[in-house]
Amino acid sequence: MCCEEEIGEMLDSINIIQMVSFEWERIDAISAKVAHKAGKSLYKWNVAQGLSRFDNENKIFGSFDEKDASEVLEWFQSNDAKNSIVILEDFYPLFDENPQNIRIFRNIARGPKDRTLILSQPFQRIPQELDKDVHTITLDLSSKADLEVIFRQCVEDAKYGSQKLDENLKDRLIESALGLTIMEARKVFTMAIKRTNGKLGEDEIRLIVSEKEHIIKNSGFLEYYHHKEGLSDVGGLDNLKIWLTKRGRAFYKEAKEYGLEIPKGVLLLGIPGTGKSLSAKAIGSEWKFPIIKLDMGRIFGGIVGESESNIRKALQITEAIAPSILWIDEIEKGFSGLSSSGSTDGGTTSRVLGTFLSWMQDKSKPVFVVATANDISKLPPELLRKGRIDEIFFVDLPSFNARKEIIKIHLQRLKRNPSDFDLDVLSQACMGFSGAEIEECIKDALFNAFDDGVEIGDSHILDSAKKTYPLSKTMSESIASMRKWAKARAVYASSEEFDGELKNDKDVPQLKQEITANPFM
The missing domain is CATH 1.10.8 (Helicase, Ruva Protein; domain 3)
Incomplete structure (x- = not known):
């Protein structure tokens, strides 16, 4: 179901809808389509400009009436706002400034169903008291079809029409902008067209990708990684290489027609310095997929709800540029506080993990997750379950x-x-060297x-x-314990076993989380 249809079906049953996206233009356009189809008047309000009515003929919002927040909410509850849709832009700070607004919104939620408030916000943030009264819709990032429309508009605005652009080049230019918002894409397309006076070429693809890297990096928790290494740069790990080669073929159209599912991801456990991160980088080169590196530690923000919003945004970007690889290095560090999450961070770590695992379980876009971990004792047991990842590989010391x-x-x-x-x-x-x-x-x-x-x-x-x-001497006991755990629960990345000797015990060790998770053990 598209966004317009979803909102249209709610108009007679839900009074408050939160639309989450940095692309305010898309929210305005969707709201205008819904209002026109439903025969309702459309208004927009923000704290800087006040209230304005949408002009259907000219497709713009008219002059603004300088109403403040209390005045616009009072007007919305009056008979003058019957049969209308009102967009409130960036209203969330006003809940903190005036808690009375929470009560007003709860009253609006119970009021007549002939009017609708749309909260236009860059991230999901409403008071907890309104959780049951507000329906939230998070807009996906722009599709290739959306970006093609923007590209065509930019070309027309630049008066570039005398020369026919190669279709293959045009497709690659548009695909290079996947992962950007409409506004960001318009900026980079315009920049590329003006720089070349309309004579676009291969250099402009690199320009767009470079700008995209800069924008993604500005998020603070994502990094666009360039392919440098291939599987031939990885020594050993033959079992892992064979597995990756087979899984890479599953992204082809023929594999889907054959009945294969899209691979979900792989978890690489093992000793530091044994090639886990190098393998993650090599997958992108082998499959010709872009690599987005996620710094899980930077996901966590200080503002309530910010961490959950960050992880959703990160996953949204990787889906927008799919097929892609999401690389999470040393994933255990991001969830190191999980056991005490409820008492130390209000459950933020647990919610972030829940969001990530739900996405891993249900994602339909071709995003392959490559997670690496050095300390298996800090891994949440939920992450180790099959169905969320395809396989767990243990990367041992090289033979x-x-x-x-x-x-x-x-x-x-x-x-x-x-x-x-x-x-x-x-x-x-x-x-014994890594x-x-x-x-x-x-x-x-x-x-x-x-x-x-x-x-x-x-x-x-x-x-x-x-x-x-080497580490094999300074950490011999922990490495031996890790190896025994892996023999019972993971696949060895190499067919040849390490030829050295390490301190060993007979029993297969259990992680503390595994014992806690199973009340019968």
């Missing part, structure tokens, strides 16, 4: 052959020929060789390896 592959990759990045090195000896010397520790070992060896004034060789890497004290 002998995986270490050889990692050493080879880093030597090639340094423009050195791996065949000039004894990879077997180096791999054995780096037993991929990140191997990388740092090679970098350190390069510095030492440069200082000696000679080309880097095996001896430099071996010397650096001897001086390195």
Whole structure:
């Protein structure tokens, strides 16, 4: 059901509707369509300009009458407002300034059904007392069809019509703006057209993407990540690579016709520095999907309702540019306060998690979630349930052959020929090292060789390896415990097991959350 139809069906039963979007123009346009179809008068009020009536002939709001909030609410309850729809823009601060407005709104909710208030707001925020009286509609970000209309308007406004634009280029220009609001898209389209005097090309796609990155980054909790790494840059992890290759094919049209569902996501658990984040980045390159990185820690705001609004906005942006990848690095840090959420943050963490999990369960857009975690003890058990994610992979310390592959990759990045090195000896010397520790070992060896004034060789890497004290030694007990947990509950990302020795116990450990979640254990 489209937004206009949803509102139209509510006019005779609900008096107050909250429409959430930064795109006030779309809210105005939707309200105008609903009012025209229902044969009602449309008005708009805000604290800066007052009240204005919509002119159906000229499709604009006329001159404003300087009514304040109390006057417009009094007018709305009078006979003069019968058979009308009134848009109130950014009214939410006035609930705090004058709590009496809450009582007035509750009276309006119980009043005659021949009039409707539409709260036009950039984010969802109403007093708790009005939760049962207000119906909330959150507008999705602009679709490709919406952006095509805006693009056409921008081209016409710039008087660009003498040259026919290549259809493929036009589609790519419009697709590059997915994830932007109507106003943001209009700005970047106009900028691109004026900069080239209408002669649009590949450079303008990069300009639009660059502007989109800037806008997304300004949200404070999202970052547009460029593809640099591929699966060939990931050493080892053959089970994970095979799984990702198969799942990537499920986004094709043929897969849908075959009956396959769109993959939901994957959770990568494991030891720090073993390639979890690198794998997340590589998926975008392998599938040719844009990557949006979500900083879960920055989702949480100080204002009541802000955190929930932030997570909804983040998910909305990733859906708007779908197919896309939502990358959440070290997801456990974002929910570290979950166990005490009710007493320390008023339940905000629990509500944010609930919103995220509900979206994971029900999402229909092709957004693939890649979450990484180092500390499995802090993961909420709800996140581990199948149905929300497709698979849980455990990324262990690299095996002998995986270490050889990692050493080879880093030597090639340094423009050195791996065949000039004894990879077997180096791999054995780096037993127990994570991929990140191997990388740092090679970098350190390069510095030492440069200082000696000679080309880097095996001896430099071996010397650096001897001086390195890896995590497998400092965290042997916790790594052994993590490995046992994963053997019972996750899939190993590599087919080859780590060839070193770690402290081990017989029993499979349980997370504290798992014990709490199961009253019979």
